[in-house]
Amino acid sequence: MFGAVLILAAAAVTVTVHAQPSPDVQKGIAKAIKNAKNGGKVTDFTAFVNPFIGTDNFGDVCPGASVPFGMVKVTTDNTGYAPAGYVADNTQFIQGVSPLHDSGTGSSLGSYGNFKIMPQFCPGGFNTCKTILSQRQRLRKNNTDFASPGYFAQTLDNDIKIEATATRRAALERFTFPEGTPFFSVDLGNDSPLSFGGGSLDFDPAAGRIKIGGRWRPSFGPSLFFYQAFACYDILDNGKQTLGEFGVWTADNFGMDAKALGQTHLNLSINLIGSSPYQSGALFSLAGNPSEVNIRVGVSFVSADQACQNAETEIGMSSFEEIQDLAVSQWNDKLSRIELDVARSAPNITEIFYSSYYRSFLTPNNATGEGSGAFAGTTSPYFDSLYCSWDTFRTWAPLLSLTSPVDYAEVVENYIDGWRKNGVIPECRSNQLPGWTQGGSDGTNILADFAVKYHAEAASLGVDLNEMFTALLSDGEENPPEWNTGGRQINVYKAHGFVPFAAFDATSTGRQTREGSRTLEYAMNDFGIRQVAQVLGHADEVTTYTNRSTWFKNVWDPTVKSDGFEGFMQKRFGNGTFKNLNPVDCSPLDTNSSRACSLTQDNQNGFYESSSWEYSFFAPQDMATLVDLMGGNETFVKRLDHFFNKGYYLAGNEPSFGTPSAYHYADHPAKSVQRGRQVLFENFDITAGGLPGNDDQAAMATFAAFHILGLFPIPSTTQFLLISPFVPSYTVHNPHLGVSTTVTVDGFDPASVKRKIPDGAAAYVANVTVNGVPSVTGRCFIDFFDTFKKGGNITITVTSNMDEADSCEGSLPDSLSTGGWASAR
Ligand SMILES: *[C@@H]1O[C@H](CO)[C@@H](O)[C@H](O)[C@H]1NC(C)=O
Ligand SMILES: *[C@@H]1O[C@H](CO)[C@@H](O)[C@H](O)[C@H]1NC(C)=O
Ligand SMILES: *[C@@H]1O[C@H](CO)[C@@H](O)[C@H](O)[C@H]1NC(C)=O
Ligand SMILES: *[C@@H]1O[C@H](CO)[C@@H](O)[C@H](O)[C@H]1NC(C)=O
Ligand SMILES: *[C@@H]1O[C@H](CO)[C@@H](O)[C@H](O)[C@H]1NC(C)=O
Numbered sequence: 122m123f124g125a126v127l128i129l130a131a132a133a134v135t136v137t138v139h140a141q142p143s144p145d146v147q148k149g150i151a152k153a154i155k156n157a158k159n160g161g162k163v164t165d166f167t168a169f170v171n172p173f174i175g176t177d178n179f180g181d182v183c184p185g186a187s188v189p190f191g192m193v194k195v196t197t198d199n200t201g202y203a204p205a206g207y208v209a210d211n212t213q214f215i216q217g218v219s220p221l222h223d224s225g226t227g228s229s230l231g232s233y234g235n236f237k238i239m240p241q242f243c244p245g246g247f248n249t250c251k252t253i254l255s256q257r258q259r260l261r262k263n264n265t266d267f268a269s270p271g272y273f274a275q276t277l278d279n280d281i282k283i284e285a286t287a288t289r290r291a292a293l294e295r296f297t298f299p300e301g302t303p304f305f306s307v308d309l310g311n312d313s314p315l316s317f318g319g320g321s322l323d324f325d326p327a328a329g330r331i332k333i334g335g336r337w338r339p340s341f342g343p344s345l346f347f348y349q350a351f352a353c354y355d356i357l358d359n360g361k362q363t364l365g366e367f368g369v370w371t372a373d374n375f376g377m378d379a380k381a382l383g384q385t386h387l388n389l390s391i392n393l394i395g396s397s398p399y400q401s402g403a404l405f406s407l408a409g410n411p412s413e414v415n416i417r418v419g420v421s422f423v424s425a426d427q428a429c430q431n432a433e434t435e436i437g438m439s440s441f442e443e444i445q446d447l448a449v450s451q452w453n454d455k456l457s458r459i460e461l462d463v464a465r466s467a468p469n470i471t472e473i474f475y476s477s478y479y480r481s482f483l484t485p486n487n488a489t490g491e492g493s494g495a496f497a498g499t500t501s502p503y504f505d506s507l508y509c510s511w512d513t514f515r516t517w518a519p520l521l522s523l524t525s526p527v528d529y530a531e532v533v534e535n536y537i538d539g540w541r542k543n544g545v546i547p548e549c550r551s552n553q554l555p556g557w558t559q560g561g562s563d564g565t566n567i568l569a570d571f572a573v574k575y576h577a578e579a580a581s582l583g584v585d586l587n588e589m590f591t592a593l594l595s596d597g598e599e600n601p602p603e604w605n606t607g608g609r610q611i612n613v614y615k616a617h618g619f620v621p622f623a624a625f626d627a628t629s630t631g632r633q634t635r636e637g638s639r640t641l642e643y644a645m646n647d648f649g650i651r652q653v654a655q656v657l658g659h660a661d662e663v664t665t666y667t668n669r670s671t672w673f674k675n676v677w678d679p680t681v682k683s684d685g686f687e688g689f690m691q692k693r694f695g696n697g698t699f700k701n702l703n704p705v706d707c708s709p710l711d712t713n714s715s716r717a718c719s720l721t722q723d724n725q726n727g728f729y730e731s732s733s734w735e736y737s738f739f740a741p742q743d744m745a746t747l748v749d750l751m752g753g754n755e756t757f758v759k760r761l762d763h764f765f766n767k768g769y770y771l772a773g774n775e776p777s778f779g780t781p782s783a784y785h786y787a788d789h790p791a792k793s794v795q796r797g798r799q800v801l802f803e804n805f806d807i808t809a810g811g812l813p814g815n816d817d818q819a820a821m822a823t824f825a826a827f828h829i830l831g832l833f834p835i836p837s838t839t840q841f842l843l844i845s846p847f848v849p850s851y852t853v854h855n856p857h858l859g860v861s862t863t864v865t866v867d868g869f870d871p872a873s874v875k876r877k878i879p880d881g882a883a884a885y886v887a888n889v890t891v892n893g894v895p896s897v898t899g900r901c902f903i904d905f906f907d908t909f910k911k912g913g914n915i916t917i918t919v920t921s922n923m924d925e926a927d928s929c930e931g932s933l934p935d936s937l938s939t940g941g942w943a944s945a946r
């Protein structure tokens with residue numbers, strides 16, 4: 122999300138290497154890998170994770186301390202463009218440490234960052250403390266930021282060290298002061314987007330407890346609405362610390378600096394004058410000059426009392442180390458589900474893989490028991506930050522499906538519950554509120570992917586497939602009066618067979634843009650519905666939705682030419698006439714830097730954050746038709762080559778995800794192998810700037826992880842394209858099913874793990890066996906039910922002879938138009 126916009130903006134900026142994080146992060150990982158290479162048994166998979174990948178160059182990754190799917194991701198909040206709070210850029214200032222963050226979301230304003238606490242020295246006592254952000258902010262010491270799963274640390278330039286660890290809804294923070302009296306300011310109002318809409322703070326000096334609650338605006342949705350959030354700070358470390366001075370403050374950037382020693386209450390309503398809200402909070406010191414201070418904070422979206430309870434039940438009297446150990450063991454439970462052969466894999470690949478796999482469990486945020494508004498008291502699992510399904514349906518959900526049906530079922534039930542409560546399947550829930558819909562209603566494909574793989578287990582995992590189908594049909598048939606934040610513009614889509622441009626629609630309201638890309642996505646959404654109808658045996662709906670799945674063809678304009686290629690997707694008037702626009706518009710090669718390509722009404726090009734060049738390859742459900750439309754296998758391959766070579770490809774943008782492996786559909790799988798290697802090495806590495814754009818809630822992470830595994834998922838289906846693993850072997854564990862699957866690359870050549878596969882290096886898939894017999898689906902793809910669902914062995918024999926391997930030997934991956942997906946598995 123916002124990917125393309127940021128990339129276009131960032132293209133001109135040189136990436137600078139910042140003096141963060143600490144070299145110890147890389148040293149620790151290198152040591153763990155070396156140990157594995159020396160024959161050590163791998164027991165701690167967190168040792169391979171670098172949480173700082175994606176914290177520079179607009180990756181928007183949160184390196185904060187978290188547990189898997191943690192609602193709390195505790196890190197410091199930095200000045201500048203820092204949607205996740207932290208950035209590696211050490212020219213940015215630290216304004217406090219706070220418990221709530223999202224990871225990898227591209228909101229330009231930032232998300233959460235509420236309830237900051239800032240340690241400081243106030244040598245002249247209470248009245249000399251700096252309270253507002255601009256005065257209290259500090260730089261950090263170079264080369265000191267450190268993080269590992271469940272742990273975050275940073276040292277300010279005044280030598281105060283901040284450490285944090287987390288549970289799902291609480292954090293434990295340890296501050297080490299080199300000398301003097303520790304002072305802390307705690308914010309009532311300042312979140313990252315500075316969107317405070319009123320709230321209150323109560324300081325109970327006897328209990329050493331500060332309760333805070335208020336309302337803020339979402340980071341990616343209509344600013345009309347507010348979400349509520351609460352925190353509970355316990356500042357006396359279960360009686361081991363003694364309160365010194367305390368009170369509250371209000372201040373601004375124009376000279377006001379009011380402190381009230383001994384006062385304990387703040388209650389502010391929304392400030393209607395001026396764009397920047399006033400800043401207020403609590404201020405306190407601890408007596409006796411302790412050098413180490415422990416502070417516990419619980420958060421809740423329900424109430425301040427629940428925030429206190431969350432801290433009590435999840436942390437209680439436990440020590441920092443105990444909570445950190447608990448977090449590490451939860452991470453190992455997840456990360457050990459895919460075991461790479463670390464001993465024989467390239468160290469950078471191991472690090473990219475486990476860091477990516479880690480981030481895949483960092484989102485969405487598990488806010489179960491914390492629903493508010495329509496979700497108050499819901500008995501379903503509740504997840505915050507589905508941000509956006511447009512990003513996550515392609516690779517994030519399919520990666521979860523490999524190992525973690527229990528987690529996936531909870532996410533699915535949460536989507537169904539979203540429909541139950543709001544009448545639409547959530548598309549981009551951000552800060553608990555409906556966020557902007559970017560294209561289609563892509564939650565449909567997240568539900569469908571689960572249903573096709575786990576229909577036999579669904580009921581026992583708490584998912585009612587019949588209810589899911591009702592929700593899907595509602596998405597496919599019912600036109601919400603307002604589709605900007607959920608659902609689709611169904612009536613006109615059904616009437617025309619595409620989303621028309623400039624057509625009168627009396628039945629629904631929404632921003633009338635992106636007609637080309639919305640049509641392509643609506644067709645993919647319809648395919649998701651078709652797949653679930655097939656699983657449930659609803660023949661009529663299979664017919665209807667199979668037809669609708671092919672409507673992407675309806676925006677194909679065969680007459681448009683670009684760079685010698687003929688035929689592109691285009692937006693289309695209601696009368697059927699195409700609105701001809703240059704397919705290059707909104708691509709990286711667009712020379713018009715002021716063109717609008719995103720959600721605003723002046724986006725005229727018909728595609729969202731993308732060009733027609735890019736989106737014209739998007740029909741995962743029926744790639745065979747695209748190959749035909751584009752003029753057959755050889756032209757299709759030429760066009761893909763041109764797409765990459767000329768620079769239309771945008772690795773950091775989700776609609777491009779399927780293009781590196783699209784050669785499969787033109788019967789040139791070996792070309793997908795070459796392109797996959799190139800794309801990974803050109804766009805991903807182990808540095809803080811090592812992502813091609815914002816992680817988009819682990820969309821980038823899971824794209825990279827799949828390429829390393831040599832697979833690419835076709836969402837809402839049980840098929841995975843076989844590319845070529847970057848590692849000699851790995852084992853995928855599915856603890857719920859009780860099965861493990863080992864993938865072995867026979868003939869693996871480490872020399873092939875490069876941007877350009879050298880001549881003579883084996884990397885191309887010659888043949889594939891599953892449990893000792895030749896794969897029934899050939900060498901271009903595998904089916905979940907034949908492999909990961911059953912467990913066992915997959916042996917992929919690779920060859921250096923590209924020509925010998927560059928065909929699917931008559932077994933192309935499925936496409937609807939060639940009879941694909943004829944029956945449910
Ligand atoms: C960090 O290093 C840069 C030079 O690379 C220097 O300008 C800056 O002052 C240093 N920051 C601190 C806090 O020492
Ligand atoms: C804050 O003030 C408002 C308006 O006076 C009042 O309704 C509300 O109860 C107060 N809240 C707290 C927590 O004191
Ligand atoms: C979310 O939290 C609830 C409550 O602690 C827990 O039961 C559930 O397993 C969690 N879900 C995931 C996916 O971790
Ligand atoms: C399939 O969709 C087209 C619109 O593209 C429509 O004209 C046709 O009637 C549909 N066919 C069936 C069998 O539903
Ligand atoms: C269709 O509508 C567009 C926009 O009003 C118009 O420019 C075009 O000429 C129309 N085409 C036909 C065939 O009437």
Ligand SMILES: *[C@@H]1O[C@H](CO)[C@@H](O)[C@H](O)[C@H]1NC(C)=O
Nearest residue numbers: 713714715716717723724725
């Ligand atoms: C750039 O694109 C915008 C439309 O978004 C258009 O108004 C403007 O004229 C274009 N500029 C040039 C130089 O083509």
Ligand SMILES: *[C@@H]1O[C@H](CO)[C@@H](O)[C@H](O)[C@H]1NC(C)=O
Nearest residue numbers: 748749752753754787788931
């Ligand atoms: C592409 O190649 C496949 C496999 O050889 C073949 O079945 C198909 O007909 C070809 N498609 C076109 C449009 O040439």
Ligand SMILES: *[C@@H]1O[C@H](CO)[C@@H](O)[C@H](O)[C@H]1NC(C)=O
Nearest residue numbers: 467468469805806807808811
């Ligand atoms: C590993 O990554 C680092 C940082 O991107 C790079 O400098 C180094 O060359 C890479 N090593 C290999 C063997 O690719």
Ligand SMILES: *[C@@H]1O[C@H](CO)[C@@H](O)[C@H](O)[C@H]1NC(C)=O
Nearest residue numbers: 887888889895918919920925
């Ligand atoms: C598999 O591929 C390898 C390498 O090309 C070849 O030597 C072997 O004979 C093939 N096996 C089968 C069963 O086709």
Ligand SMILES: *[C@@H]1O[C@H](CO)[C@@H](O)[C@H](O)[C@H]1NC(C)=O
Nearest residue numbers: 863891892893912913914915
């Ligand atoms: C997988 O391979 C291992 C090692 O060769 C073997 O012990 C096991 O029986 C195989 N499993 C299946 C299901 O073929």
